[in-house]
Amino acid sequence: MKRIVTLQDISCLGRCSVTVALPVISAMGVECVALPTAVLSTHTMFPDFTCLDLTDQIAPIARHWKAQSIHFDAIYTGYLASPDQCDRVIEFFQDFRTPDGLIFVDPAMADGGKLYAALGPDFPRPWLGFAPRLISWSQISQRPAFSPAPPMIPPPCPQYMEDLLKKLLDLGCRQVLLTGAEVRPGEVGVLGLDQTGRSFSYGLPRLPQSYHGTGDLFASACVGGLMNGLTLEQAARIAARFVSASISATAVNPDASWYGVEFEGQIPTLLSLLDQARQLAGPV
Ligand code: PXL
Numbered sequence: 001m002k003r004i005v006t007l008q009d010i011s012c013l014g015r016c017s018v019t020v021a022l023p024v025i026s027a028m029g030v031e032c033v034a035l036p037t038a039v040l041s042t043h044t045m046f047p048d049f050t051c052l053d054l055t056d057q058i059a060p061i062a063r064h065w066k067a068q069s070i071h072f073d074a075i076y077t078g079y080l081a082s083p084d085q086c087d088r089v090i091e092f093f094q095d096f097r098t099p100d101g102l103i104f105v106d107p108a109m110a111d112g113g114k115l116y117a118a119l120g121p122d123f124p125r126p127w128l129g130f131a132p133r134l135i136s137w138s139q140i141s142q143r144p145a146f147s148p149a150p151p152m153i154p155p156p157c158p159q160y161m162e163d164l165l166k167k168l169l170d171l172g173c174r175q176v177l178l179t180g181a182e183v184r185p186g187e188v189g190v191l192g193l194d195q196t197g198r199s200f201s202y203g204l205p206r207l208p209q210s211y212h213g214t215g216d217l218f219a220s221a222c223v224g225g226l227m228n229g230l231t232l233e234q235a236a237r238i239a240a241r242f243v244s245a246s247i248s249a250t251a252v253n254p255d256a257s258w259y260g261v262e263f264e265g266q267i268p269t270l271l272s273l274l275d276q277a278r279q280l281a282g283p284v
Contacts, residue, residue, distance in 0.1 A: 002227045003031040003071070005096070006220075007058070007089055008078030008108070010036045014043035015260025016213035017078050017108070021220040027267050028224030028274060033072070035061055035092075038081050044118040045212055045259065051118075053081065058088040062095055074102035076223045078216060079109060079116075086124050102226060105173070106219035165193040175232050179218060182206075190236045200233045204244045209251045211261040218243050221270060228274060229281050238273040245269050 004025065008017040018034050025032035035058065041050040075096060080086055093103055109119055161181055168176040175194040183189045187203030218239045225235030246263040250256045 001029065001031050002073040003033060004074040004076055004223060004227060005033040005035055005072045006076045006078065006223075007035045007037055007080075007092065009038040009040055009081065010034070011040045011043040011049075013041065013259070014046070014213070015263070016043050016216045020213055020216045020263065021076070021078070021223075023267070024217065024220040024263070024270070025224045025227075027271060028221070028228060030224055030227045037079075037085055037089075043212065043259065044116055051081075053085075055082065055085045055088055058085075058092060062092050066095060071098065072096055072101060074104060074223060074227060076104045076106070076219070078106045078219065081118065082120075083122055083124050102223075104219070104223050104226070106215065108215055108219070111215075161191055162193070162199070165191060165199070169193060169195060177222070177232070177236055179215065190240055192232055192236060194232070200236075202233070202237050202240055204240055207244065207247050207251070209247055211247060211250055213260045214243050214247065217246060217261060217263050225274060225277065228278055230274075230277050231281065234277045234281060238270065238277055241273055242266060242270040 006018065006021045006025070008021065010018045012019075018036060022032050022034060036054055037058065038054050039052045043049070075093060077089055080089060097103060109116055109123060115121070115123060161178060165176050165178055168178075175192065178191040180188060181191045181201075183191060183201040183203035186206055188206040189201065189203030191199070191201045193199045221239035221242045222232075222235045225238050226232065230238070242263070243261075245266045246261045249265055250262040253262060256262055
């Protein structure tokens, strides 16, 4: 069985970060080890949340795992709370990366063009440079997150989005995904590009609702798909459909809580999408 490690916070209540990654990735048949970077009572959209910072635990936990000769097929990072935490995570990459291993960075630190409220302006720009949610189409035309500032252009502008993807590749990653992009009028979805110039786009009808944690859900399903031998495009497709199904299920439930998306009931859908995609992908 493949084993991955995810480095992100535990928001005890809130359906995000580790409480999404663990169930989704485990359901996809992959061992998901958690290295919690902080424990919060809730995610940071609640007022008065508590937060225990665990930055100092990253290095000792890593040392213990090294001593136990633990290896990971992928390292998956999500929400990180401080520049210092980013530095520790980079050290973790250096310690645990392998030639065949995957490093999957979800820059879950912003939405709608703004850093989450709990993060300071000193947050490392390179980390945010990976931030699809910083450069999601909804705000490209309103508040550019990249500098130099892009021109104010009406959507959709495939050229502009391609330029953004290229800038992300220039930061050093092999493959990049831009989520929340208006890939066609009325369709929201994913754009992907890799170092060889191969690109893809995948859109689904834009739903009127939006919920907290959908980015975490997308990233977790994507990592699970990749660990099952899917290509990034296949993984992104099933992740997008899973998120869309979860949003629809939440929207029709009048008792749904405001703070997250009801993904639990959609796990069987995810697994059948995974099965179909695996048949196309061939043996892992
Ligand atoms: O969903 C991303 C996320 C993860 N972790 C914490 C958050 C958020 C978004 O607000 O506050 C603590």
